[in-house]
Amino acid sequence: MFDRRSILQAFGGTLTLPMLESTASAASPASATTPTRLLIVANPFGAHPEHFFPTEFGTDFQFPKTLSSLEWLRDRISILSHTDHNMKSGHGREIAFLSGVLPETSAAFPEKNMSIDQIVARHTGTHTRFASVNACLERSIRLSWNANGVDIKPFTDAQRMYDHLFLNLTAQQRQQRRQLLQQNRSVLDAVREQFSGVRKRASKNDQVRLDLYANALRDLEQNLVDRQQWVDRDKPKFDLSGYFTGSDITIDNRYNAVFDMVAYAFQTDLTRVATIGFSPELSYTDVNGVTRGYHACTHNGKKEDTVAELVAIESFQISQLSRCLKKLDEIPEPGADGSMLDHTVVLFGSGMGYGGTHSNRNLPVLVAGGGFKHCGHVDTRDAGGDNMPLCNLFLTLLQRFGLEYDQFNQSSGSFDFATAKA
CATH class of the missing domain: 3.40.720 (Alkaline Phosphatase, subunit A)
Structure with a gap:
């Protein structure tokens, strides 16, 4: 079983694991x-x-x-x-x-x-x-x-x-940033390996939750790729x-x-x-x-x-x-x-x-x-x-923003600017 705490620490608390019954996200729109x-x-x-x-x-x-x-x-x-x-x-x-x-x-x-x-x-x-x-x-x-x-x-x-x-980062800071990104990718690779074993042993309901988590892992992997591209690019x-x-x-x-x-x-x-x-x-x-x-x-x-x-x-x-x-x-x-x-x-x-x-x-x-x-x-x-x-x-x-929400927290409907009505 993978260590939930270590994963959260590795990614700065940005990754939330699902709560699984056997162990008591939404996709980004096109640009x-x-x-x-x-x-x-x-x-x-x-x-x-x-x-x-x-x-x-x-x-x-x-x-x-x-x-x-x-x-x-x-x-x-x-x-x-x-x-x-x-x-x-x-x-x-x-x-x-x-x-x-x-x-x-x-x-x-x-x-x-x-x-x-x-x-x-x-x-x-x-x-x-x-x-x-x-x-x-x-x-x-x-x-x-x-x-x-x-x-x-x-x-x-x-x-x-x-x-x-x-x-802009100095040359040394850029190198440190590359190393940190590589470390995070290594942790993510380890999580993926352990994740596949967990899914095989999970209940049907937990498999649904883990499928959602798998999507989050893919999003995080893409995020690391995106962060890598900025390391050597100067800021305005x-x-x-x-x-x-x-x-x-x-x-x-x-x-x-x-x-x-x-x-x-x-x-x-x-x-x-x-x-x-x-x-x-x-x-x-x-x-x-x-x-x-x-x-x-x-x-x-x-x-x-x-x-x-x-x-x-x-x-x-x-x-x-x-x-x-x-x-x-x-x-x-x-x-x-x-x-x-x-x-x-x-x-x-x-x-x-x-x-x-x-x-x-x-x-x-x-x-x-x-x-x-x-x-x-x-x-x-x-x-x-x-x-x-x-x-x-x-x-x-x-x-x-193209987000497909039908409800958000306490909402009872949406507000229509054209008619000025909820």
């Missing part, structure tokens, strides 16, 4: 000529609802203060009111934003609490140098989760993110120096650097999936009018001056997103109509509705770009007045 990308931007404390959600539904609405920097995207944006994961309110539930599932209840779901960015990355990552890129300056908000229920640690420093994406060049000239290092230029590196990684096809988080520990005192901490501003007691600071923080977050989307919109999509933004699914939101009350209902969610027929501001409640499961939207986003 399209024009890639579809996914950008997710999130914060930990939601948004002040009166300044995030428009007062009118439909396409003829007035952009509220927090979203004012996105007005240029009016025809390519959908703002979804009344969505959530039907969870009790309070801190700690925001980690389920991109899955709708908390770690402690994840065993009941086929994808566990794997976040949608990692599901997409699993299917697009073989075409790019990096399956995904994750950033959250300062402490993480635990946004991305892998197939084993482990949260993915993002880059919390712009320089380290630059080194990962754009700094990116100049980081201009973001940190002079004596001031502000939240503005730090996030400018992060968003621009992601945009360039998309442009050069280093990756097709990225998440960017705004940490609960970030200091926003560089933002005009902000004197308090981010978390302190959420507990504002409806005091006008404190609410104004919170809205300034949230407006800054959206303006950073808007700046990135303008960059993507200025880049023509190679070999296709439209811009890179038209081929990039952009999701902004939070797993908390509003930090002032610790509400996890009516999450602030918007989608931009991605080639959808957008619907403006949408009330997603059903005829009975119940909020739409946010997983309905996630199901539609996954299907946009």
Whole structure:
């Protein structure tokens, strides 16, 4: 019998063995000529609802203060009111934003609490140098989760993110990387040998599970082949120096650097999936009018001056997103109509509705770009007045990448952008 622990350690926890009754995946879509990308931007404390959600539904609405920097995207944006994961309110539930599932209840779901960015990355990552890129300056908000229920640690420093994406390996490092890949292939060969013996002794039901595992082994083998091809290929060049000239290092230029590196990684096809988080520990005192901490501003007691600071923080977050989307919109999509933004699914939101009350209902969610027929501001409640499961939207986003899902975790259906209905 093979050693389950040693296999998991050898591949960094990326390979999950099936649980077999006798011992008490899905295929990647064909690569399209024009890639579809996914950008997710999130914060930990939601948004002040009166300044995030428009007062009118439909396409003829007035952009509220927090979203004012996105007005240029009016025809390519959908703002979804009344969505959530039907969870009790309070801190700690925001980690389920991109899955709708908390770690402690994840065993009941086929994808566990794997976040949608990692599901997409699993299917697009073989075409790019990096399956995904994750950033959250300062402490993480635990946004991305892998197939084993482990949260993915993002880059919390712009320089380290630059080194990962754009700094080439030395000759010695390339040789070490080749040796590591060869070692992993040797382990995989050993697993395959032991695997064939296990299958012969397995029950009928376990043989079905092992067949699925065999597919995972083949996918992993292909992944190792794909990683090998990048060892001797130089990365694209990116100049980081201009973001940190002079004596001031502000939240503005730090996030400018992060968003621009992601945009360039998309442009050069280093990756097709990225998440960017705004940490609960970030200091926003560089933002005009902000004197308090981010978390302190959420507990504002409806005091006008404190609410104004919170809205300034949230407006800054959206303006950073808007700046990135303008960059993507200025880049023509190679070999296709439209811009890179038209081929990039952009999701902004939070797993908390509003930090002032610790509400996890009516999450602030918007989608931009991605080639959808957008619907403006949408009330997603059903005829009975119940909020739409946010997983309905996630199901539609996954299907946009050619993934053949009929249901995703808590979904009750899919969200139709054309009709603005679930």
